[in-house]
Amino acid sequence: MLSPLAPHLSRRLRSSGLAALLLTGVLAAAPALAQAQEFLSIKGNTVNIRAKPTTKSEIAWELIKGYPVQVMERRDDWIKVKDFEGPLGWVHQPLTDSVPHYLIKADTVNLRAGPGTNHSVVTKLSKYDIVKTLEKRDDWAKVQTAEGQSGWMLEKLGWGW
Incomplete structure (x- = not known):
């Protein structure tokens, strides 16, 4: 309006x-x-996202290893981050990594043997699964699950890089 x-x-x-x-x-x-969009992923197994850039601040969220976040602001060694649903809070920079990951946004995503719908489905991913990005080609990303299975997914079905 x-x-x-x-x-x-x-x-x-x-x-x-x-x-x-x-x-x-x-x-x-x-x-x-x-x-200018900068992405990072969570490095630790479980990392606290704080309401303010200090360890004394309340915990707003807990994120798991590989969870992709987008940088909104930097202040000293703290980074204000968001995800595909909006702002999350502040994370201590040493707890982040530059290894690319995707968070699955769709209810179900077919992981395929190659970059295209003409390739066979090797497994299915579920909403909120986190996968490591290995390669990108056109609108497709080759990713690897936590169990080590790799395949190709349509990028727009995930969030991250």
Whole structure:
């Protein structure tokens, strides 16, 4: 729903010629913003995500090894993170890793022998499974389960990198 001020602001921007300038700036910045997304994964078996960047802060969440998170902000050796559902809190940087992982978002995901629906299904993944990313090709990611089974999944069915 638009703010009651939206029509006024819209007329004002159009009349001043700023609308085109703002649109150009937003469109020019979009690729840079998309590339600026930084992901990490959780390193420890169980890691506390805190409400504030201190070990004295309350625990907001507990995440397991491999859980992918997106960096929102850095403060000293603390990182504010979010997942596909939204902001989570702060994690101590030494408890994160740069090994890429996906969290399965769909109810069921077919893990295939190759990158395409024409390849046979080797196993099925369930919602919230975490898999390690081994390779990417087009819209497909080769991943490995905690049990060591590898195969290809459609990237958009997971969240991470």
